[in-house]
Amino acid sequence: MRDVAVIGIGCTEFGERWSTSFRDLFVTAGSLALEDAGISGEKIDALYVGNMSAGRFVEQEHIGALIADFAGLATNHIPSTRVEAACASGGLAFRQAVTAVASGMEDIVVAAGVEKMTDVGTGASVDMLAGAADREWEGFAGATFPGLYAMIANDYMHRYPLTREQLAMVAVKNHENGANNPIAQFRNRITIDTVLNSSMVADPLRLFDCSPITDGAAAVVVVPLERAREFTDSPVRVLASAQASDTIALHDRRDISTLDATVAAGRRAFARSGLTHKDVDLVEVHDCFTIAELCAIEDLGFCAKGEAGKLTADGATALNGDIPVNPSGGLKACGHPVGATGVKQICEVVAQLRGEAAGRQVDAEIGMTHNVGGTGATVVVHILGV
Amino acid sequence: MVGIYSYGVYIPRHRIKIPEIARVWGGNASDITRGLGVFEKSVPDLDEDTATISVEAARAALLRRAIDPEAIGAIYVGSESHPYAVKPTACTVGEAIGATPNMTAADYEFACKAGTAGLQTCMGLVKSGMIPLGIAIGADVAQGAPGDALEYTAAAGGAAFVIGEGDTIADINETCSYTTDTPDFWRREGQNYPRHGGRFTGDPGYFKHVEGAARQMFERMGTNPKDYDYAIFHQPNAKFPQRVAKTLGFTEEQIKPGLAVPRLGNTYSGSSMIGLAATLDVAKPGERIFVTSFGSGAGSDAFDITVTDLIESGVFDRAAAPTVEQLLANPIYLDYALYAKHKGKIVMQR
Numbered sequence: 258m259r260d261v262a263v264i265g266i267g268c269t270e271f272g273e274r275w276s277t278s279f280r281d282l283f284v285t286a287g288s289l290a291l292e293d294a295g296i297s298g299e300k301i302d303a304l305y306v307g308n309m310s311a312g313r314f315v316e317q318e319h320i321g322a323l324i325a326d327f328a329g330l331a332t333n334h335i336p337s338t339r340v341e342a343a344c345a346s347g348g349l350a351f352r353q354a355v356t357a358v359a360s361g362m363e364d365i366v367v368a369a370g371v372e373k374m375t376d377v378g379t380g381a382s383v384d385m386l387a388g389a390a391d392r393e394w395e396g397f398a399g400a401t402f403p404g405l406y407a408m409i410a411n412d413y414m415h416r417y418p419l420t421r422e423q424l425a426m427v428a429v430k431n432h433e434n435g436a437n438n439p440i441a442q443f444r445n446r447i448t449i450d451t452v453l454n455s456s457m458v459a460d461p462l463r464l465f466d467c468s469p470i471t472d473g474a475a476a477v478v479v480v481p482l483e484r485a486r487e488f489t490d491s492p493v494r495v496l497a498s499a500q501a502s503d504t505i506a507l508h509d510r511r512d513i514s515t516l517d518a519t520v521a522a523g524r525r526a527f528a529r530s531g532l533t534h535k536d537v538d539l540v541e542v543h544d545c546f547t548i549a550e551l552c553a554i555e556d557l558g559f560c561a562k563g564e565a566g567k568l569t570a571d572g573a574t575a576l577n578g579d580i581p582v583n584p585s586g587g588l589k590a591c592g593h594p595v596g597a598t599g600v601k602q603i604c605e606v607v608a609q610l611r612g613e614a615a616g617r618q619v620d621a622e623i624g625m626t627h628n629v630g631g632t633g634a635t636v637v638v639h640i641l642g643v
Numbered sequence: 644m645v646g647i648y649s650y651g652v653y654i655p656r657h658r659i660k661i662p663e664i665a666r667v668w669g670g671n672a673s674d675i676t677r678g679l680g681v682f683e684k685s686v687p688d689l690d691e692d693t694a695t696i697s698v699e700a701a702r703a704a705l706l707r708r709a710i711d712p713e714a715i716g717a718i719y720v721g722s723e724s725h726p727y728a729v730k731p732t733a734c735t736v737g738e739a740i741g742a743t744p745n746m747t748a749a750d751y752e753f754a755c756k757a758g759t760a761g762l763q764t765c766m767g768l769v770k771s772g773m774i775p776l777g778i779a780i781g782a783d784v785a786q787g788a789p790g791d792a793l794e795y796t797a798a799a800g801g802a803a804f805v806i807g808e809g810d811t812i813a814d815i816n817e818t819c820s821y822t823t824d825t826p827d828f829w830r831r832e833g834q835n836y837p838r839h840g841g842r843f844t845g846d847p848g849y850f851k852h853v854e855g856a857a858r859q860m861f862e863r864m865g866t867n868p869k870d871y872d873y874a875i876f877h878q879p880n881a882k883f884p885q886r887v888a889k890t891l892g893f894t895e896e897q898i899k900p901g902l903a904v905p906r907l908g909n910t911y912s913g914s915s916m917i918g919l920a921a922t923l924d925v926a927k928p929g930e931r932i933f934v935t936s937f938g939s940g941a942g943s944d945a946f947d948i949t950v951t952d953l954i955e956s957g958v959f960d961r962a963a964a965p966t967v968e969q970l971l972a973n974p975i976y977l978d979y980a981l982y983a984k985h986k987g988k989i990v991m992q993r
Contacts, residue, residue: 273842273843275844275846275847276847277844375843378840378841379842426718456671456674457671458772
């Protein structure tokens with residue numbers, strides 16, 4: 258296995274990109290990543306693209322070929338593959354790219370993620386996202402994603418001393434971070450009252466506990482570490498890539514407040530990298546809902562179960578805290594174009610490790626990403642370092 | 644100069660409170676009223692429709708000023724809810740006010756701005772000398788599907804403006820439009836209720852077009868918001884006109900007299916025209932009014948208007964017909980069941 262490095266990152270602005278098409282989104286992100294890497298398109302050996310549901314969101318399938326074509330690479334006939342693991346599609350596309358390079362099969366590989374979600378109404382979008390859960394046992398019974406995460410939150414709050422205010426602090430902190438992120442959908446600061454006074458979505462989760470519906474794309478370029486210096490003076494190493502699965506339905510879990518796939522992927526990533534939590538300077542976690550960020554912090558092992566709320570309220574996860582969580586603003590403030598989110602997390606960690614994160618910069622040498630599909634049926638964890 | 648010769652409004656007396664609609668659909672009433680800035684909306688009576696509302700509004704305009712009906716050379720009724728798909732509402736109005744048969748008439752449709760499109764048409768016909776007077780009406784018994792977001796605001800009402808040249812109560816200094824093909828809100832032939840693109844109706848729809856027309860007007864006239872005493876924008880809810888006013892640089896005070904939506908709801912084609920009428924109800928000679936309508940699909944018409952001395956002269960009698968404020972007073976409240984009956988939402992056996 259070869260060591261792998263990221264040499265280029267690119268991310269579109271996230272938001273309601275009414276005037277930008279699906280293909281324009283990924284072409285923009287891809288161009289930015291290639292420009293950042295200082296390479297031209299014909300150097301690319303392979304493409305992996307994470308996308309959850311273009312077939313339903315924009316009625317376009319065969320995304321791998323589409324991307325290769327509109328990236329101007331159709332006549333190069335490179336392999337281009339769509340990867341799907343619901344909201345973890347992006348993280349998984351990155352993992353596929355890393356695997357391809359590590360194996361020696363390919364040298365210069367682009368991992369991208371894209372989702373165009375605002376061409377359909379909110380109701381349709383919520384239904385499509387419900388496809389990330391068990392359609393027969395959950396979706397057909399009426400469960401939506403906010404509903405499933407509300408069950409997690411209710412169970413969690415029943416068993417652990419989490420207050421409603423502590424939960425709200427996750428969104429407050431992520432909006433604070435997002436305010437300094439030029440790609441973020443929401444760059445406004447909010448207060449605990451903003452969260453507590455927002456519309457109820459699924460008790461106890463209110464509007465400001467939920468990540469929004471978003472259009473966006475992100476792309477990164479990976480190469481063998483031994484070749485990275487040909488392209489850049491500041492390569493970022495992939496220190497670990499881990500993936501885990503769990504039951505697709507929430508009710509089949511051993512413990513619905515613990516994402517065992519996060520626990521498993523996190524442990525594998527630490528074992529493979531030979532690192533511990535103390536070595537990690539920042540982590541981008543999958544905060545599709547505020548409760549999800551707290552579960553992630555605990556399940557990755559940054560604190561004991563039931564303590565993440567207090568940790569957040571005490572400021573330990575803020576930019577200047579002991580373990581900055583979601584310096585990008587996370588899914589809450591950046592928005593959550595489902596297929597793109599996992600790749601955006603990589604872009605954020607790489608930018609942080611290179612010292613290019615401007616107003617949200619963390620002093621960091623090691624960063625971690627955590628991307629979840631569904632309610633935790635797929636989890637992809639990466640550790641990167643300089 | 645071409646301008647407004649007279650105007651009249653009609654609003655049905657029945658209302659339903661927004662929390663009553665929220666009660667039926669399980670909505671959070673305070674979130675909805677706060678989010679929309681709308682607290683109640685008008686509901687037509689069992690025998691009221693766009694034709695009756697248009698006739699009442701036109702009659703009110705004629706009550707305010709002695710107008711020879713035979714001088715009316717054109718009637719245009721803009722609406723999304725013409726009672727007939729084929730057979731003009733405008734003919735019914737013409738007949739009812741005695742303007743037939745030596746006149747032209749047509750029904751317009753441009754979502755919520757069809758009435759102001761008729762206003763522009765009348766201006767052109769008057770200005771060219773083809774007709775002495777024309778009437779433009781915007782009226783709707785607005786449609787919103789049961790349970791849809793639109794149902795919280797879709798209301799009933801209309802306004803009629805008689806357009807003439809010379810001896811006007813308000814001069815229309817300029818009009819301009821901003822139009823694109825934008826599918827933010829639509830209703831296909833045969834469908835009972837309109838559909839919409841949710842949040843897409845906001846920035847790419849309403850705000851782009853209203854701001855586009857408004858800024859075009861500022862540029863043409865060399866004006867800015869401070870040059871106007873009042874401003875009226877299309878009112879699908881209270882938040883949209885308040886936000887666009889703020890973006891453009893108008894104050895709350897400038898839009899307040901014309902902001903009828905909190906107690907009226909969205910009368911679609913009637914909305915911005917009723918707002919203009921409410922402003923003319925209180926405006927004084929010499930005051931300047933800025934109006935921008937919006938119709939989905941999408942476009943906006945902007946008007947720069949100056950009130951003349953005639954509005955307070957013996958020629959024109961504002962008190963001869965009810966003001967918007969008077970029409971909004973003393974409502975009869977309906978519960979959802981009676982509202983559903985009034986709106987024809989209960990499907991009867993045939």
